[in-house]
Amino acid sequence: MIRSADTLFARLFGGALLAILLAHLLAFIWFTHYGFPHPPPPPQMEERFALQAPGFDTEHPHKHPPGRPPLFGGPLVPLVFQLITLVVAAWYGAKALSRPIRRLGEAAERISENLDSPPLEITGPREARQAAQTFNLMQQRIREQVQQRGRMLAAMSHDLRTPLSRLKLRVEQIDDSKLHGQMTQDLDDMIGMLDATLTYLHDQRTSEALQLFDVQALIESLTENAQDHGHDAHSSGHCRPLMVQPMAVRSCLSNLIDNALRYAGHTHIEIQDCSNRVQLRVIDHGPGIPADQREVVFEPFYRVEGSRNRNSGGVGMGLTIARDAARRMGGDLKLEDTPGGGLTVLFDLPRP
Template structure:
């Protein structure tokens, strides 16, 4: 019985019951002090004897009828009804708050979980149903985190162990005398090794999540463009932004991948920075062959490569865009694609101001 009294139903029922009893008690006290509405006024002195002997007794004439005095607003039923309404409104507010608070906490926790599996668990408090829901949610979060980590460890182990036989195969391929077969097998092995390296990089970034810190994003982008220019690449940067909270290594990897893609498929890249009120936009554009609109989402799938311009000879393994979008979403942002005016591809990185 003690545990059953600590439920949401018991709290709401007891609160509503107390409110109703209190409202009726206030009304009874009020009417006891000021009388009930519509009650006849007390008879004047001498009226009783006159009524007993009749209208003609002792030569007395009946007293003239006087209308009852008007009741003031303060002594009428409006005030107790007003207090009743206030009491019931307070009870309704308390009930709605008690119902919505646990749901709001779970909603906020689910939103944090969608952004970061390592988010803090839900606080276990409130009535019995809310505590049970919080415990179940925390258990679900722990299981999801363990499954993701286990999957990452398994894939990392498989990717790492595959490097050994691939390295042996690469040594044996060197013994092939036929040039065409040697080149084809070497290309296939290099592609497989590149895919394994990209997978390991992706898994490492998933496991090692940075803390958000206030950082000068403009200086970071200028540093990346200057490094590319020092290597002889055609990369230009325009715009500026004030510092914001980001994961510096994740943003560096993301923008680096976008610039490398533009250089790989177009030979040049342009980085535009727009500083808005609640977010910052970084657009990396080129005038290369671009991507068809129907493939805008497909290119974010791991190891997805388009035919034609994005083939094995370009050097990519299809993980750069996946890594870049995952890095953006870990910070609460996103990565979208668009068409460059005049032809080409524009990749827009959106980072929120937290």
């Protein structure tokens, strides 16, 4: 009996039933004391009763003594009380129903940003506690599977570096220059893929706290470093410091700038500070990316056919790492056309 009462259904049904009973009880009390008057008697009977009634005015025989008026204008009181009681019951029921759903939604949003977020608190009625336990179990299993996958891929990537390094040494002994160049290129691509995979897995496992960070200073530093290496990189605009993950922002911007310099030979970073967000546009006038491939390029190791291919030196992980970093901070990464030709990468960051 106690367990059956500790349910959301029992609480909602009990609250609604109590509200209905209180409303009807007050209505009964009101009508008992201030009920509607009985129909008036015939005129002859009314005069005879009036003559016998104390306080009858003989000078004004047709004037009736005042009766007890109903309180606050008739049946308005019980109706208003019924309305208020039912509204309160409906509000309580809606709040009781929405609270567990809201808690689950907030917890799902937390684990989408960080799998290591605290588990959901197990409170409330039995249905809410069961849902919280199931949700926490799901979070634990997802975390274990991601960690196991990361460990497996990291181990494979790390172990493959040794035979690849030996192969690279043996390739140096090949006299055929054409074959030597082809095999060296293949080995460099494989080593680059392994390095990009390890970087991606490391960034996924790292849980970095939000900090107040000067993104503008970081952009100016990255463009100056690129200029020191002889690249055409510039920035414009201003923004106030905002709460971000510094290493994630650096990783994202570094990959975007490297991609622009690799495929276009130049880049311009435009900073726009809005009231609730900061938008960074990494602009180039290179070959661009077709509109039908602007989502698939974010998949790991995907390369666009044509000018953006393996001969350009990329392994297809730059945009994947950049978008993953942006979304860990609640932002996003989108690809747009540059006016006049080229590609613009929109790096959007929320301002809490």
